[in-house]
Amino acid sequence: MPPTAAPLPVEDAAHPALSRSLVLLMALACGVVVANIYYAQPLVGLIGPAVGLSPETASLVVTLTQVGYGAGLVLLVPLGDLLENRRLVVVTLSSTVAALLVAAVAPTASLFLAAAFLIGVTSVAVQMLVPLAAHMAPEASRGQVVGNVMSGLLLGILLARPVSSLIADSLGWRAVFGLSALVMVGFAVLLWRVLPQRRPTSRSSYGVLLGSLGRLLVRTPVLQRRTVYQTMMFAAFSLYWTSVPLLLAGAPFHLSQRGIALFALSGAAGALVAPIAGRIADRGWTRPATGFALAMAALSFFVARAGEGSIALLVLAGLLLDMGVQMNMVLGQRAIYSLGAETRSRMNAIYMAIFFLGGAAGSALAGYAFAVGGWAPVTWIGFAFPAIGLLFYLTEFRGRPAA
Numbered sequence: 001m002p003p004t005a006a007p008l009p010v011e012d013a014a015h016p017a018l019s020r021s022l023v024l025l026m027a028l029a030c031g032v033v034v035a036n037i038y039y040a041q042p043l044v045g046l047i048g049p050a051v052g053l054s055p056e057t058a059s060l061v062v063t064l065t066q067v068g069y070g071a072g073l074v075l076l077v078p079l080g081d082l083l084e085n086r087r088l089v090v091v092t093l094s095s096t097v098a099a100l101l102v103a104a105v106a107p108t109a110s111l112f113l114a115a116a117f118l119i120g121v122t123s124v125a126v127q128m129l130v131p132l133a134a135h136m137a138p139e140a141s142r143g144q145v146v147g148n149v150m151s152g153l154l155l156g157i158l159l160a161r162p163v164s165s166l167i168a169d170s171l172g173w174r175a176v177f178g179l180s181a182l183v184m185v186g187f188a189v190l191l192w193r194v195l196p197q198r199r200p201t202s203r204s205s206y207g208v209l210l211g212s213l214g215r216l217l218v219r220t221p222v223l224q225r226r227t228v229y230q231t232m233m234f235a236a237f238s239l240y241w242t243s244v245p246l247l248l249a250g251a252p253f254h255l256s257q258r259g260i261a262l263f264a265l266s267g268a269a270g271a272l273v274a275p276i277a278g279r280i281a282d283r284g285w286t287r288p289a290t291g292f293a294l295a296m297a298a299l300s301f302f303v304a305r306a307g308e309g310s311i312a313l314l315v316l317a318g319l320l321l322d323m324g325v326q327m328n329m330v331l332g333q334r335a336i337y338s339l340g341a342e343t344r345s346r347m348n349a350i351y352m353a354i355f356f357l358g359g360a361a362g363s364a365l366a367g368y369a370f371a372v373g374g375w376a377p378v379t380w381i382g383f384a385f386p387a388i389g390l391l392f393y394l395t396e397f398r399g400r401p402a403a
Contacts, residue, residue, distance in 0.1 A: 032156060131344045154270065233385070277328075
């Protein structure tokens, strides 16, 4: 496909290229791409028997997708500081299409699990788009642009599970992956046609690029701090949304799979806070907004504890948590994207990879805590994560603002 957008100079691209329609397209793309990581989570009980996985090993469907995503964050996302960004995004999305098609037709467990891993690896295209949007945005409105794009990402995370449940209920689980492949094709074509080119100035080798990740983390206090905050927040987020379906499936609610899917839709409203968080960051209010976001997430688990028998309170808890997590994520990305364009993709890779591990830890703890003690230990563990973040946040006041 020949490019239809004129190349832009690397770091001094003309900002008018970032129109509202392009921001919307990038937000939608982030949502549909990141959803690929979560589609299989409510379908494990259907996928396992169909491909020959035992109940004990069926969870590998989710685990390998998450492991693949983590690998892609470390191995592929830093390439945004080395290779032309538009081509990198489209090639990665094309690989996602292939992986989804294999998952849709895989007859055996080994083939499906390999496809699940590759779906995770290639879905990191979403983390190539967010830094690109930051590159294209004027400094004065960078937080707002990042917030708008990230709202699409959070919507994708929150809507993926209910959407896959509803599609599987009507058309079967294989249709989820087949339909997603078609959607990926459409977005790959659109992004190729409308994204501007961005060629990084770095001439480092791939090995040097990867080797710099550890040094960047060690030498960048702002990145360290923002990563700790979001790791705690995403652990709480994953713990809540992994455990609350277990609560809703039992007494006194006894919700069906469709009912749980509809409940999950309520959390999508939390994405609306992302553009607001971006504007707050652009005005220089990152520090107080960070404390507010952490406190909101901690409070949500007190609401969740009180809501053990009330769907309304559980919905409120989910909204408070989602808003806090999304606000803190946007504040963090705005802060690290301001540290320099030449390292932006690598900074984003470090930030996302580490807090994604926090999310995996939260998910793992959720099932165990609920099985051992029910809802009460889940809410106390959930509270502990943002509480730890708040304690670390208080250390900001010992010196100069750290963003």
